[in-house]
Amino acid sequence: MEAEAAVDYLVDERSKAQFDIDAMKIIWAGGKHEFEVSDRMARLVASDPVFRKDNRAILDRKELFKNTLRKAAHAWKRIIELRLSEQEASKLRFFVDEPAYTDLHWGMFIPVIKGQGTEEQRKKWLPMAYRMQIIGCYAQTELGHGSNVQGLETTATFDPELDEFVIHSPTLTSSKWWPGGLGRASTHAVVFARLITDGKDHGINGFIVQLRSLDDHLPLPGIIIGDIGMKFGNGAYNTMDNGFLRFDHVRIPRDQMLMRVKQVTREGKVVQSDVPWQLLYGTMVYVRQTIVADASCALSRAVCIATRYSAVRRQFGSQNGHETQVIDYRTQQSRLFPLLASAYAFRFVGEWLKWLYMDVTQRLQARDFSTLPEAHACTAGLKSLTTSVTADAIEECRKLCGGHGYLCSSGLPELFAVYVPACTYEGDNIVLLLQVARFLMKTVSQLGSGERPVGTTTYLLRLEHLLQCPCDVQGAEDWLKPDVVVQLFEARSARMTVACAKSLSKFSKPEDGFMDLSADLVSVATAHCQLIVVSKFVEKLQQDIPGEGVKQQLEALCSIYALSLLKKHLGDFLSTSCITSKQASLANDVLRSLYSQVRPNAIALVDAFNYTDHFLGSVLGRYDGNVYPKLYEEALKDPLNESVVPDGYHEYLQPVLKQRLRTARL
Ligand SMILES: CCCCCCCC(=O)SCCNC(=O)CCNC(=O)[C@H](O)C(C)(C)COP(=O)(O)OP(=O)(O)OC[C@H]1O[C@@H](n2cnc3c(N)ncnc32)[C@H](O)[C@@H]1OP(=O)(O)O
Numbered sequence: 001m002e003a004e005a006a007v008d009y010l011v012d013e014r015s016k017a018q019f020d021i022d023a024m025k026i027i028w029a030g031g032k033h034e035f036e037v038s039d040r041m042a043r044l045v046a047s048d049p050v051f052r053k054d055n056r057a058i059l060d061r062k063e064l065f066k067n068t069l070r071k072a073a074h075a076w077k078r079i080i081e082l083r084l085s086e087q088e089a090s091k092l093r094f095f096v097d098e099p100a101y102t103d104l105h106w107g108m109f110i111p112v113i114k115g116q117g118t119e120e121q122r123k124k125w126l127p128m129a130y131r132m133q134i135i136g137c138y139a140q141t142e143l144g145h146g147s148n149v150q151g152l153e154t155t156a157t158f159d160p161e162l163d164e165f166v167i168h169s170p171t172l173t174s175s176k177w178w179p180g181g182l183g184r185a186s187t188h189a190v191v192f193a194r195l196i197t198d199g200k201d202h203g204i205n206g207f208i209v210q211l212r213s214l215d216d217h218l219p220l221p222g223i224i225i226g227d228i229g230m231k232f233g234n235g236a237y238n239t240m241d242n243g244f245l246r247f248d249h250v251r252i253p254r255d256q257m258l259m260r261v262k263q264v265t266r267e268g269k270v271v272q273s274d275v276p277w278q279l280l281y282g283t284m285v286y287v288r289q290t291i292v293a294d295a296s297c298a299l300s301r302a303v304c305i306a307t308r309y310s311a312v313r314r315q316f317g318s319q320n321g322h323e324t325q326v327i328d329y330r331t332q333q334s335r336l337f338p339l340l341a342s343a344y345a346f347r348f349v350g351e352w353l354k355w356l357y358m359d360v361t362q363r364l365q366a367r368d369f370s371t372l373p374e375a376h377a378c379t380a381g382l383k384s385l386t387t388s389v390t391a392d393a394i395e396e397c398r399k400l401c402g403g404h405g406y407l408c409s410s411g412l413p414e415l416f417a418v419y420v421p422a423c424t425y426e427g428d429n430i431v432l433l434l435q436v437a438r439f440l441m442k443t444v445s446q447l448g449s450g451e452r453p454v455g456t457t458t459y460l461l462r463l464e465h466l467l468q469c470p471c472d473v474q475g476a477e478d479w480l481k482p483d484v485v486v487q488l489f490e491a492r493s494a495r496m497t498v499a500c501a502k503s504l505s506k507f508s509k510p511e512d513g514f515m516d517l518s519a520d521l522v523s524v525a526t527a528h529c530q531l532i533v534v535s536k537f538v539e540k541l542q543q544d545i546p547g548e549g550v551k552q553q554l555e556a557l558c559s560i561y562a563l564s565l566l567k568k569h570l571g572d573f574l575s576t577s578c579i580t581s582k583q584a585s586l587a588n589d590v591l592r593s594l595y596s597q598v599r600p601n602a603i604a605l606v607d608a609f610n611y612t613d614h615f616l617g618s619v620l621g622r623y624d625g626n627v628y629p630k631l632y633e634e635a636l637k638d639p640l641n642e643s644v645v646p647d648g649y650h651e652y653l654q655p656v657l658k659q660r661l662r663t664a665r666l
Pocket residue numbers: 103104107108138140141146147148149150180278279281282284285287372373376424425426427428431435
């Protein structure tokens with residue numbers, strides 16, 4: 001984005017670009033306005049010393065957390081002073097780039113009240129939350145149950161005499177465990193608990209519970225609360241106060257039960273409203289959609305670092321009197337460019353998913369609940385697919401950077417440590433893929449019954465055709481035809497779905513079949529989700545794409561995305577007879593030529609992400625490519641280098657060395 005040093009070691013690379021990079025930046029950002037906001041907020045954060053983040057790995061937990069509180073408070077101050085819009089504020093927090101209690105406050109606490117509260121409850125709680133007069137978190141997971149939400153044990157028992165609920169943790173395993181922001185910062189939580197009235201269990205519901213005093217932040221009576229301890233990696237996610245929470249008969253007024261889905265009357269009668277009960281899971285649909293958008297950010301960040309460094313780094317061989325840039329090795333390209341293509345693919349599928357979420361929200365408001373199951377399947381499946389790929393990709397980028405990738409100053413270890421829990425939180429990725437498989441099995445079983453598949457499953461209407469259609473590839477160039485590729489992914493997914501449905505039908509109890517075939521069901525769900533990503537990329541390219549050469553670059557990336565998936569999952573495509581081995585070999589030839597096409601554009605394609613050096617936080621990914629002197633500078637900043645002779649020398653090194661001397665003399 002901006003050159004910090006006078007020399008730009010990547011200037012030659014940039015001059016090779018065959019497309020309009022400014023136009024690509026706008027495509028990546030999702031529009032001119034989005035680009036302008038994002039660019040302005042990134043610069044604002046980068047230029048503010050309070051948002052410094054290069055010392056996170058060496059701070060102890062208490063300092064780290066206090067520093068996070070300081071940054072969050074400073075961010076809030078800037079938001080107020082500059083009168084930032086919601087969009088600007090959220091971008092500012094994004095570029096601060098530090099997991100904090102505010103993520104849960106804005107990302108889950110507010111959305112759950114919006115989605116599951118009544119109009120009255122929204123009017124009462126949201127203004128306080130928007131002004132941050134209260135700080136909230138989302139307390140669902142317990143020590144004993146996370147995935148199995150229906151298995152939660154915390155109870156909310158209605159007391160008709162006092163018109164209150166009594167929130168209680170009856171067992172050790174019912175302790176809330178994991179909620180972000182709970183450990184130290186939150187004053188309130190939406191707590192998911194079993195609704196009990198008149199001795200009867202009515203299942204799970206959300207309740208707004210105050211946890212700490214608004215005067216001195218002390219826990220309220222009956223609340224036992226704290227942080228669950230250090231997590232993976234130094235710095236990293238340890239800026240977040242994931243917490244534990246137990247209730248000892250804590251009383252809340254009846255109107256603090258979120259009552260959009262179920263209501264409890266003054267007499268203690270439970271009334272189910274006419275919205276589907278699954279809306280209780282609605283906040284998770286919302287958050288999963290945002291996680292897909294975040295995946296493209298984390299992936300593009302890692303890819304940006306690995307691509308720039310691969311152009312700077314030279315090993316072996318000779319290129320105009322220099323050693324070869326490692327980016328010119330085919331092996332490096334075949335590992336890196338599919339990840340670059342995935343970053344763009346996830347960006348576009350994320351955009352589409354945001355649209356789908358908005359569409360389902362509008363329909364729900366109009367009391368049309370028909371697309372909710374599809375929205376659940378798409379958000380669950382794409383959350384799973386994109387986070388798993390991104391987590392693996394960050395580690396691959398570390399390896400692509402060789403030894404230096406393992407240094408904290410590469411930015412990759414911390415990015416990995418912060419990112420990997422995305423495969424678990426907001427739904428374990430395997431559990432979520434099983435939800436997609438369940439949806440697909442249901443869709444196929446209903447095909448003859450007049451229920452028409454909708455949205456992303458519409459292709460199943462052409463089942464007869466897809467089960468026997470040959471792949472239309474005669475020559476290598478056919479692999480560049482989007483309709484050929486999309487039909488191939490549809491055929492693979494349809495054939496795997498039908499095969500699994502047939503195997504399931506052999507079980508007398510469907511639950512037994514689901515247990516026994518669960519690994520196959522996960523593969524089916526993955527195939528379906530990959531089809532969605534490929535087809536949304538293709539659809540994006542059918543839109544008007546302004547800017548010289550931009551469309552051609554995106555077409556090349558789209559083909560790389562699809563064909564590298566084909567290569568990776570060749571077993572699926574061959575075993576379902578979707579392609580022949582000759583066609584597979586042609587696809588491989590095409591991939592090689594696509595890598596050559598992308599090579600001169602690689603640096604410009606990562607520049608289009610428009611990341612500041614502050615946001616990247618990586619010596620290897622610096623915009624100017626001035627890697628080696630900066631690696632030294634970073635090394636010299638390490639506390640171990642503060643003195644020439646290390647602390648501990650006199651106590652522990654010298655005696656050992658002297659003893660060795662005596663032994664040698666003996
Ligand atoms: C700000 C960003 C930071 C993020 C920090 C992370 C925060 C968190 O982690 S918060 C905690 C997140 N927790 C989870 O995601 C838990 C994952 N588990 C679940 O979602 C569920 O319990 C689940 C789906 C696995 C099982 O649900 P359960 O009701 O037991 O069973 P199941 O029978 O499969 O589902 C019942 C019905 O609900 C539907 N359903 C399930 N989930 C949803 C949903 N989210 N939306 C709509 N429908 C849904 C199913 O499709 C099924 O429908 P049908 O009966 O018509 O087929």
